[in-house]
Amino acid sequence: MTSAAASGSATAALPTRFCGIELAHPIVNGSGTFDAIAAQRAFGPALVEQFPFAAFVSKTVTLAPREGNPPPRLWELPAGLINSIGLPNKGLAGYLTHDLPELAALPVPLIVNVMGFTRDEVAELVSAFAERDEVAALELNVSCPNVETGLIMGADPAETALLVERVRPLTDKPLIVKLTPNATDPGAVAVAAEAAGADALSLINTIRGMALDPRTHEPWLGGTTGGVSGATVRAVALAQVYDVAGRVSIPLVAMGGVQRGRDADDLLRAGATLVAVGTESFRDPLAGARVADELTRIRRPDARPGARARG
Amino acid sequence: MSAGALAVTTDDGRRTLAPPGRRRVTVLARQQFGAYAVLRCADPGGPPPRPGQFAMLATAERWGGGDGERPFLPRAFSVLRARPGELEFLLEDVGPGTARLAELEPGDGLWVLGPLGIGFSVAASELAGRRALLVGGGVGIAPLAILQDELVASDAAVTALLGFRDGLHAAGAALLRDARIATDDGSAGHAGLVTDLLTAELDRDQAAIVYACGPPPMLEAVRALCAGRAVPAQLALESGMACGFGACFGCVVPTRSGYVRLCLDGPVLDADRLETALTPGAGH
Ligand SMILES: Cc1cc2nc3c(=O)[nH]c(=O)nc-3n(C[C@H](O)[C@H](O)[C@H](O)COP(=O)(O)OP(=O)(O)OC[C@H]3O[C@@H](n4cnc5c(N)ncnc54)[C@H](O)[C@@H]3O)c2cc1C
Ligand SMILES: Cc1cc2nc3c(=O)[nH]c(=O)nc-3n(C[C@H](O)[C@H](O)[C@H](O)COP(=O)(O)O)c2cc1C
Ligand code: FES
Numbered sequence: 089m090t091s092a093a094a095s096g097s098a099t100a101a102l103p104t105r106f107c108g109i110e111l112a113h114p115i116v117n118g119s120g121t122f123d124a125i126a127a128q129r130a131f132g133p134a135l136v137e138q139f140p141f142a143a144f145v146s147k148t149v150t151l152a153p154r155e156g157n158p159p160p161r162l163w164e165l166p167a168g169l170i171n172s173i174g175l176p177n178k179g180l181a182g183y184l185t186h187d188l189p190e191l192a193a194l195p196v197p198l199i200v201n202v203m204g205f206t207r208d209e210v211a212e213l214v215s216a217f218a219e220r221d222e223v224a225a226l227e228l229n230v231s232c233p234n235v236e237t238g239l240i241m242g243a244d245p246a247e248t249a250l251l252v253e254r255v256r257p258l259t260d261k262p263l264i265v266k267l268t269p270n271a272t273d274p275g276a277v278a279v280a281a282e283a284a285g286a287d288a289l290s291l292i293n294t295i296r297g298m299a300l301d302p303r304t305h306e307p308w309l310g311g312t313t314g315g316v317s318g319a320t321v322r323a324v325a326l327a328q329v330y331d332v333a334g335r336v337s338i339p340l341v342a343m344g345g346v347q348r349g350r351d352a353d354d355l356l357r358a359g360a361t362l363v364a365v366g367t368e369s370f371r372d373p374l375a376g377a378r379v380a381d382e383l384t385r386i387r388r389p390d391a392r393p394g395a396r397a398r399g
Numbered sequence: 400m401s402a403g404a405l406a407v408t409t410d411d412g413r414r415t416l417a418p419p420g421r422r423r424v425t426v427l428a429r430q431q432f433g434a435y436a437v438l439r440c441a442d443p444g445g446p447p448p449r450p451g452q453f454a455m456l457a458t459a460e461r462w463g464g465g466d467g468e469r470p471f472l473p474r475a476f477s478v479l480r481a482r483p484g485e486l487e488f489l490l491e492d493v494g495p496g497t498a499r500l501a502e503l504e505p506g507d508g509l510w511v512l513g514p515l516g517i518g519f520s521v522a523a524s525e526l527a528g529r530r531a532l533l534v535g536g537g538v539g540i541a542p543l544a545i546l547q548d549e550l551v552a553s554d555a556a557v558t559a560l561l562g563f564r565d566g567l568h569a570a571g572a573a574l575l576r577d578a579r580i581a582t583d584d585g586s587a588g589h590a591g592l593v594t595d596l597l598t599a600e601l602d603r604d605q606a607a608i609v610y611a612c613g614p615p616p617m618l619e620a621v622r623a624l625c626a627g628r629a630v631p632a633q634l635a636l637e638s639g640m641a642c643g644f645g646a647c648f649g650c651v652v653p654t655r656s657g658y659v660r661l662c663l664d665g666p667v668l669d670a671d672r673l674e675t676a677l678t679p680g681a682g683h
Contacts, residue, residue, distance in 0.1 A: 126645025126663050130515055131419035132407055138419050147648075155658055159679045162639045162649040166468050169641060173648045176658065310679065318471065370642035371457070371473055373512070374420035 102384055104142070106339055106361050107262035107287050109197050109224050111142040115352060115380040118343045118366030119201035119227060119266070120147040120173065121317075125190050127373060136195060140376030145199045145364065146183075146191055148229045151209045153179035158310035163299040168318030168345070169367055170297045172311030175203065180216055192222035201266070203229040206236055207254045218259035225262040228255070231270070231293045243271040245280035252284035264341060267291040269321075269328055278332040290341035290364070291332060292325045318367040319345045326358055333359020347375070349382025356383075406446040413517045413667070415446050417644075421473075421512040423459055426503045427485070433570025435489055435538060436501045437479065440509055442486045447514075448478045450521065450546035451612075451635050451667040454513025455643040456488065458499055462510075470496035475640045475662070477542040477612070478514060479574065486511070489541040489574065515643045516666050519546050519610050519633050521553070529608045529631075530556035533575070534597055534621055536613025537563060542635050542667075544574050546610055551576070558600065562593025562617065594620045601628055609670075611635070618676035625670055632670035636661055638678055652678045 102113040117140075124144055127135045156176030163170040178186060191198050200223050204210035210228065217223045230242030230251065241247045242265070252265060265281040267274050269292040278289050294315020299308045307313070325344025333340055342360030345367070346352050352363040363383075368375040407416045428439045448454075455473035457463075463471040474496040480487040492498045503509065519542070521531075531550050533543040540561050550557045559578040563569040566586035572578045580588030581596055589596060594617065601607060605628055611621045612635035625632035641647040643662045651658035652665070654672045659665065670676075 120648075121646060123645045123648075126660070127419070129409070129414075129663060130417055130644040132409070132416040134416075135419045156648060156651065159649075159651050159653075159658075160639055161651065162641050162647070164469055164471055164641075167463055167471050169472065171641075171647065171649060176648055176651075367641075370647055371471075372421045372510075373642075373644055373646070 102380070102387060104362065107225060109143065109262070111197070111362070113142045113380045113384065114356065114362045115141060115376050115383065116143045116199070116341065116362055116364050117141045117145050117369060117376060118364040119145045119229065120175075121366035122369050123147065124194055125187060131373070135373075138374060138377065139195055140369070140374050141196060141365075142380070143197045143199055143224065144191060144194050145201055145227060146187065147177060148175050148201045148203045149177050149180060149183045149213065150175060150203055151180050151212060153177065153182055160308060160310055161314075163308050163314065165316065165318070165320055168316055168320030169370075170299055170309065170314040170316050171294065172309040172314035174311055180213060184216070188220065188222060197224035198222055199225045199227055199264070201227040201229050203232050205232060206234060207251050210251060211255050211258060214255040214258045218261060223261060225264060226259065227264040227266050227290060228252075229266050229293070231266070231268040240268065240270070242266070242268040242277060245273075245276045248277050249280040249284040252281050252286050256285035262287040264288040264290050266293055267332070268293045269295050269324060274328050275331045275335045278336050282336045282338050286338060288339045288341060288361075289332060289336065290343065292321065292328050292344045295321055295324060317344070319347055321345045322351060326354055329355055329360055330358040346379060349379055349384075349386050352379050352383045353386050408449065410517050411520065411522065413449055413451070413520055415449050415452065415514050417446070417513050417515055418444065421455070421510045424486070424509050424511050426505055426507045426509055428505055429501075429503060432573060433567045435491055435568070435571045437574070438488045438490060438500065438503060438509070440486055440511070441484060442511065443484045445486060445511065445513070447483070448481050448486070448545070449514065449518035450549050451477070451518025451542045452514035452516050453477045453643070453666060454486070454488070454511050454515060455640070456500060457510045458503060459508025459510055462499060468495065470499060472641050473510065473512065473643070474500070475643055477635065479541045479544050480548065481545060489538055489571070491538040512643060516662055517664065518542070519635070519667050521546070521549055521555075525631075526555055526608060529606045530558060530604075532597065532600055532607045532609045533557060533559040534593055534609055534611040534613070535559070535561045535575075536593055536617040537568060538571075539613030539617070539635070540571055540574060542612050543610065547575050560593050560596040560600065562613065563587070592620070593617065594624060597621065597624060601630060605630060609633070615677045622670045622673060622676045633667050634670050634673070634676055635667045636665055636676065636678060
């Protein structure tokens with residue numbers, strides 16, 4: 089893997105090992121917040137040459153294609169965003185045919201995020217990717233209801249355990265369970281996921297929120313409610329990462345409101361191994377590379393270009 | 400002044416690729432045209448945009464983060480005009496983001512990501528001897544100015560029809576050449592809608608191609624009018640955007656073939672791709 093050389097960051101030098109995967113630095117993207125294929129249409133090959141992340145996490149894939157929620161899908165907050173995107177995607181077959189070959193050509197390892205509405209659906213998705221060499225790891229998005237029980241899979245420790253136990257034997261690839269912050273006790277879900285065989289956990293997903301149309305006073309978002317992300321959730325993310333890190337021993341991918349190297353450093357100090365940049369990429373596509381550079385300056389002052397000149 | 404970066408175009412010449420990061424540029428001038436402000440900035444590193452492309456803008460200072468108020472995300476603006484190494488944008492103050500941008504003074508910093516999206520098609524095959532009718536409403540006249548520059552330079556026959564609320568807004572018509580004007584309150588030009596002017600033009604001679612940008616009801620009227628007469632039309636739509644480069648899936652508009660991300664597959668769409676140009680949550 090050529091990840092170290094190809095990372096878009098000019099100065100980031102924080103080699104990181106995550107579930108056996110070697111990364112140039114600990115900054116990845118949050119699922120659904122960067123479309124590496126669309127970005128190449130907008131920016132051309134320069135995007136790949138300056139690829140901002142040390143690994144690429146693709147948007148949630150479901151078994152069947154999804155159109156997503158009706159617009160409007162976005163509501164801006166002071167220092168944040170509510171989205172009700174609704175997980176639009178081409179479905180498993182469409183992803184394997186159209187997206188996987190292009191994403192496999194990226195200069196960094198690929199992590200595929202999947203979600204199902206039943207345990208069988210998740211199992212089918214995991215099995216399909218288990219045999220693909222292009223895929224370095226799998227992330228399970230458990231922020232959705234199990235249509236058979238009506239429970240949000242990731243909101244309940246027992247539901248989460250049943251799901252992870254079901255899919256764990258289906259793949260040797262690292263399994264990352266993406267926790268939802270909309271649970272009574274995310275730490276308890278984390279403990280259950282670890283006990284059921286998860287290799288890593290990622291957190292936080294977006295926090296449920298809503299906005300009313302200032303003119304009609306009806307819900308603004310086409311999906312009625314949505315998920316809050318961005319700087320405004322940073323303190324919540326830090327608290328949940330700190331709590332979960334104290335209760336499990338598997339590595340964590342931390343995210344939520346990361347805008348600067350300092351925010352990433354906080355999450356690493358709270359116990360994370362990787363940090364994902366989400367909403368901040370909307371403000372600057374190369375935010376991930378900037379965060380990695382800033383983090384390098386914080387963690388390795390010796391690696392600062394100016395330091396050598398002085399010495 | 401540098402002649403700008405080397406441009407690579409894709410999508411049949413309708414998209415100039417953008418550099419992958421936002422870049423900090425300097426405001427050279429701000430000029431008022433009635434209710435609108437024109438922001439001119441130095442953009443030595445930016446490639447020349449195609450007409451109809453847009454950029455995501457944010458001020459370099461005091462844009463979110465400060466006291467925690469909006470704006471937080473960058474805002475989408477059509478390129479009004481481009482000269483080598485320079486970009487112009489047209490702003491209407493409708494909320495916190497546009498208000499902050501409209502305060503910028505010469506020397507201030509501006510973040511620019513762009514040019515983005517797919518612009519108008521001005522291929523000779525598209526024009527095919529037809530005259531170009533540019534139909535603009537309000538601040539939607541912006542992409543028609545750069546389009547008119549290009550069409551005039553290629554000796555195409557062009558007529559600009561622009562609609563505004565009132566005389567204060569109609570001052571924006573000075574940004575295009577020889578524009579015919581309609582105002583809602585009759586204070587300048589034809590008293591009524593710009594689509595009245597379009598109907599009269601098409602009644603006179605239907606051998607035309609329509610390029611339109613404006614508020615959703617205007618675009619929908621243009622779409623219906625052109626569809627009824629089998630006149631080809633390209634519409635520059637608007638929708639709420641967070642990223643502008645296809646990352647968030649937030650800007651979708653419904654088309655006959657499902658939702659498309661307006662920032663990636665638009666903002667200019669062929670009118671016959673649309674059931675309606677009335678897109679939810681867009682406009683003001
Ligand atoms: C491709 C494209 C090109 C454009 N070109 C131009 C141009 O050339 N010139 C120009 O002046 N404008 C242009 N616009 C429109 C411009 O982007 C918007 O006017 C601007 O984003 C408004 O930001 P604001 O903060 O001033 O107003 P906002 O407060 O964001 O209000 C704008 C509208 O957004 C909705 N809204 C209100 N509050 C929120 C909220 N919290 N979150 C989400 N939505 C909200 C409402 O419908 C409101 O009317 C363009 C838009 C697009 C998509
Ligand atoms: C527009 C948008 C779309 C998202 N889509 C997904 C998704 O498809 N799957 C997923 O697991 N998380 C998704 N997320 C959640 C992010 O990956 C991340 O967990 C969250 O936004 C917090 O990070 P941030 O504050 O840095 O954005 C999405 C977030 C946003 C803002
Ligand atoms: S604005 Fe984000 S996908 Fe179009």
